[in-house]
Amino acid sequence: MSRQRSLRDTVVVVTGAGGGIGGAITRQVLAGGGRVVAGDLRPQSLATLQAELQDEDRLVVVPGDVRDEATSAALIEAGISAFGRVDSVVANAAIGFYGGVLDYSADDVSLMIDVNVKGSVWLARAAVRQFRVQGDGGDIVIIGSVAGLLIGGGKEAVYAATKGAQINLGYALDRELRSEGIRTTVIAPAGVNTAFAAADGRFGGADPSEGQFMEPTDIAEAVVYTLQQPRRMRTELWTMWSMAETH
Template sequence: MGVVPVTRSEETMPYSPTRSLADTVVAVTGASAGIGAATAHALVGAGARVAVSARREERLEQLVEELGKDNVVPVVGDVRDPAHNEALVAAAVQRWGRLDTMVANAGIGAYGGILDLGDDQLTEMVETNYLGTVWSVRSAVRRFREQGEGGDVVIVSSVAGFRGGADEAVYAGTKHAQVGLAGSLDRELRAEGTRVTLICPAGTATEFAIGAGRTEGSPELDDYLRPQDVAHAIRVVLEQPRSVRTTVWQMWSMQQQS
C-alpha cells in the first residue's frame, strides 16, 4: 500500500492548522484515572466519541456519568488479555461504526532496585506496560486495515524510556520497549496512512505516581506535570492535519529537571 494521497480538493482548500475531532472515534486504555481519564475528557470536549477500558468498573461508570452515555462506551477488563483489546475495539465499532484512534495508555510502575520487587509484581508490570500495548495496537491496526483509511496510534510512554533512573530499571525497560515498538511501527504503518505518536511525559501527579513509591500530598508532586497536560498533548497531535505526524513528544513541567 502507498502513502494515502492528498486529493485535488484538499490541495485547493484553505490551509487549516488543525483538524476537527468531531465525531471521530477513539479507544483509550487505562481510562479509569489519571492520564487516561483526562484524555477521555479532553477528547470528548473536542467532539470525539470514546471507548474506554480499565479494570475498575466503578471508575468507568463514573466516567460515563461525567461525559454522557452518548459519548462514552465502557469495557471492563485487563489490557494484558488480547481478547479484552479486541472487545474494546468491537465496542467502539458496534456503537459508532468505526475506529479512528487507539490511545494505548494503560500502565503500572514501581520503584526499587533490581532485587527489591517480587516476581509477580515485575511480571505484571512488564506484561501490562509492553504486551498490553502490543495487544492494543494489534487490535486497532486490524480494524484500520479493514476500514482502509489509516488511523492514529498514540502510545503513552515515559521519559524513562530514554534514560531511566537508578531506582526504576525494570520499569524503564518496559518504557524502552515502548519506544522501540513505536519507532518500528511508524516505519511499518506510515505507508498505510496510520500515524504513530509516542507521548513521553516526565513524572505526572496521578494515582500512578502516588502508588509507585510516593505518598499523597508529597511536595514533590507539586512540581510534576498534571494529567491534563498530557491529555492536551494527545489532543494536539490528533488535531494535526493528516499530512503531518509527530513521532515523539517528550514533556516536562517547568519545575522538573530534564
Template structure:
C-alpha cells in the same frame, strides 16, 4: 490565520487505563472536542464516574485486563458496534514500581511487563486490523515515559525497560505503517501528578500534588494535539517535562 487542525467531531477514540489520571483526562478532552470515545479500564468504578459525568450518548465503556489480547479486541469491537468504526487508540494503561532491581517481587516484574508491554502490543494489533478493514488510516498513540529514554531517575530499571520497549515499538510501527496512513506517536512525559505516580514510591514521603509536576490534563492535551494534526504530518516522539525538572 489559525494553525490547521483536524476536526475530531464524530471520530472514534479508544483509550485504555481510562478510569483516572491521564486516561480520564484524555477521555474528557476527546469528548469536549466532539469525538466519540470507548473507555477501557481494569475496574468499573472509574469508568462509571466517566459515564456519570459525560453521559452514555458518545461514550461506551469496557471493563477488562489489558494483559489479555481479547480485552483489546473487545475495546475495538465495542467502538465498531456502538459507532461504526474506530479511528484512534491511546495505549495509556501501565504499571510501575519504584526500587532497585532486586526490590521487586517476581509478580511485580511480570505485572509491569505484561501490562505495559503486552497491553500496548495487543491494542496496536487490534487497532491495525480495524484500520486496515475500514480504510483511511488511523492513529496509535502510546503514553510512554522519559524513563524509557534512560533519562529518568534511578531505581526504576524494569519500569524503564518497559517504557523503552514502548518507545521502540512506536518507532518500529511508524516505519511499518506510515505508508498506509497509520500514524504512531509516543508521548513520553516526566513527572505527572497522578495517583499512579503517588503510589509507586518514587516520591518517597513527598506528595506529587505539591511538587512542580505536570497535571494529567497537560498530557491529555498533547494526545489531543497529536490527533488533531493534519493527516499530512505525524509526530513520532514527544517528550514532556515540567519547567522545574532537570535531566
C-alpha cells in the same frame, strides 16, 4: 499555519481510562466533540466516569484486562458496534513499581511487562486490523515515559525497561505502517501528578500540589493535539517535562 483537524465524531479508544491521564484524555476528547470507548481494569472506576460525564451517546465503557489480547479486540468491537468505526487508539494503561532491581518479585516483573508492553502491542494489533478494513489510516498513540530514554531516576529499572520497549515499539510501528496512513506517536512525559505516581514515591518527597509536576490534563492536551494534526505530518516521539524538572 496548518489548520488542525476537528475531533468531532471521531472515535477514540482509550485504555486505563478510569482515572489519571486516561480519564483526562477521555474528558478532553469528549469536550472536543469526539466519541470514546473507555477501557479499564476497574469496573467501578468506569462507572464513576460514566456517572460524571453522563454522555451515553458518545461514551462507551468496556471493563477488561489489557494483558489479555481479547480485551483489545473487545474495545475495537465496541467502537464498531456503537459508532461504526474506530479512528484512533491510545495505549495508556500502565503499571509500575518503585524499588531496587532486587526488590521486585518475579510476578512484579511479569506484571509490568504484560501490562505496559504486551498491552500496547495487543491494542496496536487490534487497531491495525480495523484500520486496514476501513482503508483510510488511523492513529496509534502510546503513553510512554522519559524513564524509557535512559534518563529515568533510580529504583525503576524494570519500569524503565518497559517504557523503553514502548518507545521502540512506536518507532517500529511507524516505519511499518505509515505508508498505509497509520500514524504512531509515543508521548513520553516525566513527572505527572497522578495517584499512580504518588503511590510509588516518584515525587521524592516534593509536594505535587505546588505545581512542580505536570497534571494529567497536560498529557491529555498533547494527545488531542496529536490527533488533530493534518494527515500529512506525524510526530514520532514527544517528550514532556515540567519546568521544575531537569534531565
